[in-house]
Amino acid sequence: MSNYHLDHLQYLETEAIHIMREVAGEFERPALLFSGGKDSICLLRLAEKAFRPAEIPLPFLNVDTGHHFPELNEFRDRRARELGGKLIVRKVEDAIARGLAQPAPGEVSRNRLQIPTLLAAIEEFRFDCCIGGARRDEEKARAKERFFSYRDSFGQWDPKSQRPEIWNLYNARLNPGENMRVFPLSNWTEMDVWEYIRQEKLEVPSIYFSHRRHCVRRQGQWLPVNDIQPPKPTEEVRELTVRVRTIGDIISTGLVESPAATVDDIIAEIAAARVTERGSRADDKASEAAMEDRKKAGYF
Amino acid sequence: MDLLRFNTCGSVDDGKSTLIGRLLYDSKSLMEDQIEALERSADITGGGQVNLANLTDGLRAEREQGITIDVAYRYFATPRRKFIVADTPGHVQYTRNMVTGASTANLSIILVDARAGVIEQSRRHTAIASLLRIPHLVIAVNKMDLVDWSEARFNEIRAEFEQFLPRLDIKDVKFIPMSALNGDNVVTPSAHTPWYGGPTLLSHLETVHIASDWNLQGLRLPVQWVNRPNQPTDPRLHDFRGFSGQIAGGIVRAGQKVMVLPSGITTTVKEIHTYDGPVAEAFCPQSVTLVLAHDVDVSRGNMIIGPDDLPGSASDLHAKVCWMHPRALQPGKKYWLKHTTHTVQAAVTEITHRINISSLEQEPAPAGLALNDIGEIRLRTSAPLVFDGYATNRLTGSFILIEQGTHATVAAGMLHPPRELVRPEDADFVI
Numbered sequence: 001m002s003n004y005h006l007d008h009l010q011y012l013e014t015e016a017i018h019i020m021r022e023v024a025g026e027f028e029r030p031a032l033l034f035s036g037g038k039d040s041i042c043l044l045r046l047a048e049k050a051f052r053p054a055e056i057p058l059p060f061l062n063v064d065t066g067h068h069f070p071e072l073n074e075f076r077d078r079r080a081r082e083l084g085g086k087l088i089v090r091k092v093e094d095a096i097a098r099g100l101a102q103p104a105p106g107e108v109s110r111n112r113l114q115i116p117t118l119l120a121a122i123e124e125f126r127f128d129c130c131i132g133g134a135r136r137d138e139e140k141a142r143a144k145e146r147f148f149s150y151r152d153s154f155g156q157w158d159p160k161s162q163r164p165e166i167w168n169l170y171n172a173r174l175n176p177g178e179n180m181r182v183f184p185l186s187n188w189t190e191m192d193v194w195e196y197i198r199q200e201k202l203e204v205p206s207i208y209f210s211h212r213r214h215c216v217r218r219q220g221q222w223l224p225v226n227d228i229q230p231p232k233p234t235e236e237v238r239e240l241t242v243r244v245r246t247i248g249d250i251i252s253t254g255l256v257e258s259p260a261a262t263v264d265d266i267i268a269e270i271a272a273a274r275v276t277e278r279g280s281r282a283d284d285k286a287s288e289a290a291m292e293d294r295k296k297a298g299y300f
Numbered sequence: 301m302d303l304l305r306f307n308t309c310g311s312v313d314d315g316k317s318t319l320i321g322r323l324l325y326d327s328k329s330l331m332e333d334q335i336e337a338l339e340r341s342a343d344i345t346g347g348g349q350v351n352l353a354n355l356t357d358g359l360r361a362e363r364e365q366g367i368t369i370d371v372a373y374r375y376f377a378t379p380r381r382k383f384i385v386a387d388t389p390g391h392v393q394y395t396r397n398m399v400t401g402a403s404t405a406n407l408s409i410i411l412v413d414a415r416a417g418v419i420e421q422s423r424r425h426t427a428i429a430s431l432l433r434i435p436h437l438v439i440a441v442n443k444m445d446l447v448d449w450s451e452a453r454f455n456e457i458r459a460e461f462e463q464f465l466p467r468l469d470i471k472d473v474k475f476i477p478m479s480a481l482n483g484d485n486v487v488t489p490s491a492h493t494p495w496y497g498g499p500t501l502l503s504h505l506e507t508v509h510i511a512s513d514w515n516l517q518g519l520r521l522p523v524q525w526v527n528r529p530n531q532p533t534d535p536r537l538h539d540f541r542g543f544s545g546q547i548a549g550g551i552v553r554a555g556q557k558v559m560v561l562p563s564g565i566t567t568t569v570k571e572i573h574t575y576d577g578p579v580a581e582a583f584c585p586q587s588v589t590l591v592l593a594h595d596v597d598v599s600r601g602n603m604i605i606g607p608d609d610l611p612g613s614a615s616d617l618h619a620k621v622c623w624m625h626p627r628a629l630q631p632g633k634k635y636w637l638k639h640t641t642h643t644v645q646a647a648v649t650e651i652t653h654r655i656n657i658s659s660l661e662q663e664p665a666p667a668g669l670a671l672n673d674i675g676e677i678r679l680r681t682s683a684p685l686v687f688d689g690y691a692t693n694r695l696t697g698s699f700i701l702i703e704q705g706t707h708a709t710v711a712a713g714m715l716h717p718p719r720e721l722v723r724p725e726d727a728d729f730v731i
C-alpha cells in the first residue's frame with residue numbers, strides 16, 4: 001500500500017494540475033499571467049504537465065511596468081518562445097498614453113498603474129479568467145484568498161464575501177464582464193517552489209543567483225542602482241554581492257547579500273532564513289493592509 | 301515528506317487564531333519581519349500587548365473587530381512533517397467559510413473555552429466535522445488558565461462531549477487541556493497540568509497516523525479535458541487523443557479494461573500518458589492522461605471506471621447538505637449542481653430532515669433550509685450522475701449547488717450510497 005502515496009511536492013503538483021485543467025475545461029478565454037519570476041516559471045511547467053502533448057490552450061499575458069529588470073524581460077520572451085506559446089505584453093506606458101492610467105502627481109512607482117493596464121488587457125481580449133502565480137504564504141491578504149477568486153465587473157476582490165470553496169469543486173460560473181483569478185500555487189511555500197525548480201531542473205532568470213551589483217541604501221534595504229530614481233549625493237552607494245528573492249520593479253526590489261550561486265545554495269539559504277521573501281519588497285511595507293487594498297482595486 | 305492538513309474550529313473568541321499564532325511562534329516558524337509586524341501592530345492597537353491572532357487575521361475588517369471573517373491558510377514544517385493550517389471563523393454568520401476550511405482537512409481541532417464549556421457553536425462545528433468525515437478530531441479545552449487549571453472542569457467538558465459524540469461518526473478523538481495565550485501544552489508540556497499524561501498538541505499533530513484519505517478501491521477518473529494536439533504533420537501526434545483528469549479513486553494500469561460512463565462503452569487503456577513519460581500504473585489523486593485502445597466518444601464530465609467496484613448511477617439523489625446562503629433552499633427551484641467535472645441542473649424535490657444543532661437529533665421535514673442549516677434532501681437532476689456514497693469516496697460522493705443567475709455557491713452536498721449500481725450488462729455496445 002505504501003507505494004501508493006504522494007509526498008508533499010507530488011501532492012501540490014497534482015492539485016495544481018487539476019486546477020489548470022479545470023480552467024481549461026470551464027472557461028472560454030483564459031490567460032496565464034507570466035512575468036518570468038520563479039512562481040510563474042513553475043506555473044508554466046505545470047501547464048506543460050497539464051496539457052502536453054497538446055498545445056498549452058491559453059496565451060501568456062504580462063503587464064510590463066516599464067520598470068522591469070531587463071534580465072527578466074529577456075527571459076520572459078525567450079521562455080514563451082521556447083514553449084511555442086503566444087505572449088501578450090501590455091505596457092503601463094501605453095495605458096498612460098491612452099489615458100487609461102493616470103499617475104498621481106510625483107508618483108514614480110508603477111505598482112498602482114498596473115491595475116488599469118491589466119483590466120484594459122482583460123477587456124481588450126475578453127479574458128474571462130487569468131491564472132496567476134500568487135501563493136498564500138507570501139502575504140496576509142493572499143492567505144485569505146480562494147483558488148478561484150471571483151472579481152466583479154470592476155475587477156474588484158471582495159474579501160468579505162468570497163464564494164465558499166468546498167473540496168476540489170470549483171465554482172467557475174460568471175456573468176458577462178465578470179472575471180476569475182485562479183491561483184494554482186496557493187498552497188505552495190517559497191521552499192516548495194525552489195524544491196520544484198530543482199526537481200524539474202527549471203531555468204530561472206540570472207538575478208535570482210548571486211552577482212555583483214551597485215546598490216543604493218533606501219528605506220532600510222539595498223535597492224539596485226537604476227536610472228529611474230538615480231542615487232542622490234546623500235545616499236550611500238556600494239557594490240555588493242547580492243541576489244533577489246522576489247522580483248518586483250527595479251525601483252522597489254530589495255536585494256539580499258548572498259553568495260548563493262546554485263539552486264541548492266538557494267534552498268539552503270531559505271531553510272536558514274530569518275525573514276520572509278516579502279520582507280524585501282518596499283511596496284508591501286507601505287501599510288499593514290497594502291496588499292489587501294491593491295487586490296480590492298483589481299490587482300493580481 | 302508527509303503532509304498533514306488541519307483546521308481550527310469552535311465558537312467566537314474561543315482562541316482559534318491565538319492558538320495558531322502560538323503554534324507558529326513556539327515552533328519557531330515565524331520570521332523576524334513577521335514578529336516585527338506583530339509588535340508594530342501591538343504598539344498601535346494593542347496597548348503594547350502582542351496579539352497572536354493578528355498573524356492570521358489578515359484583513360483590515362478582521363483586525364478592526366478582533367474577529368476572523370474568512371479562512372486564513374498558514375504553512376509550517378517541523379523535521380517530522382509539513383503542515384497546512386486553515387484558521388476558520390467561529391462566528392455563525394461565517395459558517396460557510398468554516399466549511400471551506402474544514403473540507404480539505406485530515407484533522408480538525410475544536411476549541412472550547414473552558415469557562416463556557418460546550419455551546420451550540422461547538423456542537424455545530426463538531427457536527428460539520430463529522431458530516432465532512434474528517435478522520436481525526438482534537439478537542440482543545442482552551443483558556444485553562446482562567447479556570448485555575450482545574451482537572452475537574454476539564455473532565456466535565458470531556459464528559460459533555462462524550463455524551464453526544466456517539467451520535468456522530470467520528471472515530472479518533474483526543475482531548476487536550478491548554479492555554480493558547482500562554483502556550484501551555486501547545487508546543488511545550490505545561491507545568492500546570494501534572495494530571496494530564498497525554499501529548500502536547502504539536503507532538504500529536506506530528507505523530508497522528510494519517511491513513512490515506514484517498515480511496516484506492518474502485519477506479520474513478522472524471523474526465524476534465526480532452527487532449528487533442530493540433531499537429532497534423534507530426535505522425536506521432538496526428539492521431540493522439542487522450543483523456544485528462546485527476547484520479548478520484550482507485551488505481552489504473554496500462555492494458556486494463558475500463559468503461560466510459562454514461563455511455564457504457566468498454567475498451568482498454570492503451571497508455572497512461574504523463575509529461576514525464578508513460579507509466580505502468582497511476583493512483584488516486586494523481587493527474588494523468590489516458591489513451592484508450594478504441595476511438596470512443598468521451599468528453600468532459602464523463603467518468604472512466606474500472607470493471608470492479610461499480611459506482612451508482614441515478615438522477616434521483618438523496619444527500620445531506622450544509623446550506624450556505626442567506627436565501628433559503630427552496631424546493632422546486634432549479635440550481636446548477638457541480639459533481640466531479642460534471643455540471644447539471646437540479647431541483648430539490650423534498651427536504652426530509654433538518655438536524656437540530658443543539659440535540660443533534662433529526663427534526664422532521666421543515667419547509668426550507670436556512671443559512672447554516674444542515675439537512676437531508678432528495679433531488680432530481682437533468683442527467684444521471686455517476687457517483688459513490690460520500691462515506692466511500694469523498695471526491696465522487698460530493699457536490700455543490702450553485703444558484704442560477706447570481707452564481708453564488710449555496711450548498712455543499714454529501715451523497716448517500718447509491719441504491720442501484722451501474723449495470724454493465726445494460727451497456728449499449730461493447731467494442
Ligand SMILES: Nc1nc2c(ncn2[C@@H]2O[C@H](COP(=O)(O)OP(=O)(O)OP(=O)(O)O)[C@@H](O)[C@H]2O)c(=O)[nH]1
Pocket residue numbers: 310311312313314315316317318319353366367368369388389390391442443444445446478479480481482
Ligand atoms: N486567558 C486566555 N485568553 C485567551 C486564550 N486563548 C485566547 N485568548 C483570548 O481570547 C480572545 C479571542 O481570541 P481569538 O484567538 O481571536 O479567538 P478566535 O477563536 O480566533 O475568534 P473568531 O475567529 O473570531 O471566532 C483574545 O483576546 C485572546 O487573547 C487562553 O488560553 N487564555
Ligand SMILES: [Mg+2]
Pocket residue numbers: 316317318353367368387388389390
Ligand atoms: Mg479567529
